Amino acid sequence: MTRIRKEPNRNWSKDEKLRMVNRVINDGQSARQVAKEEDISAGLLRTWVKKYLTLGEESLTNKRKPGNPLMRYSMRKSLTREEQLEFENMKLRIENELLKKGYLMKGDGSIVKFTK
Numbered sequence: 368m369t370r371i372r373k374e375p376n377r378n379w380s381k382d383e384k385l386r387m388v389n390r391v392i393n394d395g396q397s398a399r400q401v402a403k404e405e406d407i408s409a410g411l412l413r414t415w416v417k418k419y420l421t422l423g424e425e426s427l428t429n430k431r432k433p434g435n436p437l438m439r440y441s442m443r444k445s446l447t448r449e450e451q452l453e454f455e456n457m458k459l460r461i462e463n464e465l466l467k468k469g470y471l472m473k474g475d476g477s478i479v480k481f482t483k
Contacts, residue, residue: 379407384427387412388419437461 390401391412398416402409418426440446440454462472470478 378429378431381424381427381429384415385419385424388416388427391416392419 387401387405387407390396391398398412399409402412405412415427437454437457440450440457443450446454465472465478470480472478
């Protein structure tokens, strides 16, 4: 039976994953039983168990990076001087890459294709 989604995707910490994997490996509980109690997919838990057995504990760390790095700075009201410089540096790098590809950036942030 499939699980009905009650909420958006969850991020499990390494410790939470390790706790669930240890219940399957050390305590002898089935992956299906643990998954049902923890309200996750049994297939996901089995994947974590396989990774743990083949690659070790470090395979359970989250490797996803947060989305757009510019959003980290653009939505905040106050930035430190270092953060302001990082933000400006990122914007200039993006503008430089666009210019290399033949695009122009207007003052309002919109992009137009540059033709010779």
